[in-house]
Amino acid sequence: MTAPSALTVLLIETPTLGDRSYLVHDGEIAFVVDPQRDIDRVMALLQEHGVRATHVLETHIHNDYVTGGLALAAATGAAYLVNAADDVAFERTPVHDGQEILVGSRMRLTALATPGHTFTHLSYALRDTESGSDLGVFSGGSLLYGATGRPDLLGADHTDALVRHQHASAHRLADLLPDEAEVFPTHGFGSFCSATQTAAASSTIGLERRRNPVLTQDAETYVRELLAGLGPWPAYYAHMAPANADGPAAPDLSPPERADAAELRRRIEAGEWVVDLRHRTAFAAGHAPGTLNLGLDGGFATYVGWLIPWGTPITLLGESVEDVAEAQRELVRIGIDRPAAHATGTPHDWTEGGLASFATATFGDLAHVRHHREVVILDVRRRDEHHATAIAGAVNIPLHELLSRLGEVPAGEVWVHCAGGYRASIAASMLDGHGRTVVAVDDVMDNAGTAGLPLMGPSA
Template sequence: MSARTRQDAEPGLDTGLMRVVPLDTPSLGDRSYLIHDGEVGFAVDPQRDIDRVLAQLDGLGIRLLRVFETHIHNDYVTGGFSLARATGAAYHVNAADPVGFERVPVEDGDVLEVGDALRVRAVATPGHTFTHLSYVAEAPGHSPLVFTGGSLLYGSTGRPDLLGPAHTQALVRAQYASAHRLAELLPDETRIYPTHGFGSFCSATQAEAQGPISTLGQEKRSNPVLTRDQRSYVEQLLSGLDAYPAYYAHMAAANLGGPGAPDLSPPRRAEAGELRRRIEAGEWVVDLRDRVAFAAGHVAGTLNFGLDGSFATYLGWLIPWDTPLTLLADSPGPIAEAQRELVRIGLDRPAAAATGDVAHWAGGAPARSFPRAGFAELAQVRHHRDVVVLDVRRQLEWLEGHIEGATHIPLHELPERLAEIPEGEVWVHCRSGYRASIAASLLDATGRRVVAVDDEFERADPAGLVLAGR
């Protein structure tokens, strides 16, 4: 299993009667959890690809009794419903959530037994959503654990604006109150296990604890929600919010409906002629190779979303929803990995896939390529001729500092704003190169002359490029 879907128990998480197995999804910035006593257990916020949980249960010899959702998720399709059906576990969702399936409702103050030793207490912690719950796990002789979902995170809290601007002010204040409720309710040694905060856009910021876990005492000393007064916390949090992926609009509806288990069987194979027809029809044919390989040679009209970056986040953000999607990779492994990433955000079945190399995919047609360069080369070029510098970072990144004279179009807005890019050769950059490659492929597909700046933005200033906005 790749590092992108690792499911290893991290150091220090075995607490005797309460053993915690985190299941990381780094590409989405989330963590799910399996908690057990060696015989029975429960799961919190499982991802759509439940085979990871089932493999743990089988390998550990654990019987799953309960599945808990902290909230109706906005950033991924849950696996809770299908996991409960596959194992016979009770599926717990807040009684106030208007779901379209049978569940065992849970609300603030409910205490549920898990076997003879473990029990779980629901605590209302609104803020990320109005019906958000945290779950306190307790066992005799052990300090409690709290699974905080999108409430109290490592060094941060979940963002309060995903339900729309009309609710943001109420939710951000509720988030502050919820964090303080947990701080007053639980002892300082309580270990905290959030779902978000590891890169997810559901987190207000991405500050993490020092080490694999944090405690309530650590958060009291360092987390702004617990160290600042409400006014300064609210002002700081709201000023730091930026855009979030467009596919979030589809997640809550899917989760309220009770999504089933995904189909991860291989897609139908496409040959060169079909690939060309799909490209000409305006469908998305996505090359999963890394940006170095794609720039060196690719099929005309294909787009580059490499598996070495936030693949699902940016593909889901940019693709027009329900557009047929075909995947290209040099072998079946990356195709399978991409499918796993995509089902987590509700893109269930690629229209087709092809493996092999560029010559095979192109079917004899000439391949396209474009150069890659660094900020030092961009600085040299600007001394000799005019080029278009396109910055595809998000708004807050731009405001923190940008190259003087650059055109700014955030990547998630680029497909609708291609006509705004001035004529001429385009040097496109982001913060580290991944988003720039996506943007370069979008431009290249339209026939523009493009250079992908594959470099860290922190090198722009030392290279001699004049920065503005700082």
């Protein structure tokens, strides 16, 4: 997008993690906000636009990804701006509340303390000194589109204080900036760092004044309703802030070693993760026994990071080297730096024996089969999703708990479902690998009721 003054704001989207980074330039000089780990995307944009980065800014110590800020600053010679109050293990340019930073001849940033997502969170207001316009604010995990960053990632002891800070911080931004100023958040596009989700792709301070609960509700109402709606977050988040405080280096994206079928079997039997990256329908039709299905078409990195016991070696199976490279890029963003191995081709190349498979079905098929025999219905959605609308009689074990609770899945043929099929396939691959007879429901939850399945819950 291009601001009215012709300063250019470039979005660098990472949809699989629900985040945005930003590159802003005046035609010659640029700054970057909250870059992801794979900084080659930023370097390519700098080259494409013929501009030089002089400043790299962090709004906060991130909990949902490993930053590329330190590596980008080193690669470009830019100053690396991090809150002076953050306890980090690397040299940085310390930034304080109210500090002004001039980038080039016309871009002036003002650091604004906006605690709430973290205690040391900063937002950066951008003014074009040539036109005198307040163009927008890079709000990180503070003011999002119709939401705010969640306040509970630092632990229960801090949640109450942080949620109240979050309300005050959003009002600070709304009070300081004009209605036409654009809002440029880092989170809120599917990231679990967002307290709630919206479908908006852009916004302004004025729009947020009218629609964002943090700005339309009094503090006590906002606190009560936000805390009541918070769900779980991915387990890998616990490792992100320490990694970011240590100062992560640029990732190694060179291909991992290649594994043959015998080596893949050895790794599976050793308890390592061998992950098939193909679409769930292809996986169900035939796969190497013991492999797990986390397709590249869904939230691959989020669910690998959420489900894998941290530190477990991971091997990637893809139809092409490009698939493996894409998965590897996703993984370095969450701090899984080097896969143990990889293989490409087809499942016949990945096993020395026969292939395993399981059936897929729709909710209509499930409704039909229940008239003829008893089956186990396993709902692997989160608890909040299950409580809102559930199939009567379904057992709810959230996907992120399934590996440790496999023994709780009732005996019998298991029909596993989620909201759209992706999580169901992951769960089905886990159950299949443990010898269970499983059917993966590859259908959207909205079809369960129309198929005639009895539903329960307030949203049924």
